[in-house]
Amino acid sequence: MLIGRFARILAVMAISAGGFGINSALAQDTNLYEAQETPGRWIAEGWSTDFSRATIPFWDVTDVIGRDNIPSIDEPQFENASNNIIIPGNEPVIGFELNGDARAYPLRIMMWHEIVNDEVGGVPVAVTFCPLCNTSIVFDRRIDDTAVTFGTSGKLRNSDLIMYDRPTQSWWQQFDGKALAGVHAGKKLKAYPSRLMSLDLFKQEYPNGKMLLPDPRRISQLGRNPYAGYDSSFQPFLFRGEMPEDINGMVRVILVQGDNPFAVALPKLSKDGVFTKDGLEFRWSAGQASALDTGKISDGRDVGNIEVVDKDGNPVVHEITFAFAARAFLPELEIIQ
Secondary structure, eight states, X not given: OOXXXXXXXXXXXOEEOOOSOOOOOEETTTTEEOSOOOOHXXXXXXXXXXXXXXXXXXGGOEEOSOTTSSXXXXXXXXXXXXXXXXXXXXXXXXXXXXXXXXXXXXXXXHTTTOEEEEEETTEEEEEEEETTTTEEEEEEOEETTEEOOEEEEEEEETTEEEEEETTTOOEEETTTOXXXXXXTTTXXXXXXXXXXXEHHHHHHHOTTOEEEOOOGGGGGGTTBOTTTTGGGSSSOTTOOSOOOSSSOTTSEEEEEOSSSOEEEEHHHHHHHSEEEETTEEEEEESOOBOTXXXXXXXXXXXXXXXXXXXXXXXXXXXXXXXXHHHHHHOTTOEEEO
């Protein structure tokens, strides 16, 4: 069961955006829905999004909390990760390296902010984490060659974070980087390879790597998981879709998207240690605590570290998510168990 004050607040405030009498068909030439009525709630919230352009039906969106109630970090500060004496080494971080610049973003911080607008290796990026899907992805935050910042919309689709860009307030799906509504509807953000890994492993692989420092706005919450017991629950939080029948929906899977997407179930990979398919190698090693298990992140059970590389050993874009989310976005997805 979900516990924690934050989870209870979300449960009380969750309101479905369904039931707006949509009568439209998908425009095949542009992949945009036509003639959708903008929900009155969104108008009252003051969105300047061009809702005449959308790639999804509006009833597919779940309203939860207000825009930016989960505040992104827009001026991140860092220290050398080797200087850390506070965060236990088994806690998970999003490890990201670009152009020789290696940085760690602890989930104990990302849990309460979900987006960090940063510049790594001279490239503007958005480091993102959706706790309800356990999905961490690093995106290039340049749209049409212009760097923008992203914020949290307070809305979900398939229990996954919907982000928005601040210049146009277009809505973007965190799971795959696709623009859902607004002037950018139909576009897709570029993703970079990153890893969910333990802080100890990050320091081992990047001795000079930097680590994100806490934001004062949420510093009192650090180290706490507001979704205690979530990844062993029977039903994902605020999910309105169908659960998969061939696998426990809350099992972690390692997903590689593209022309022929597929996923490997974590229990198989952790048992075998190594798995190969289509020229890709999936590797598992022990030592990373689940951020979504116990109330104290460092006490979470060991779910291990995962790496995905191509035949030349180069890192590959992947995401570690729950099976329910993978199937919600990719209904025909093959999950290897």
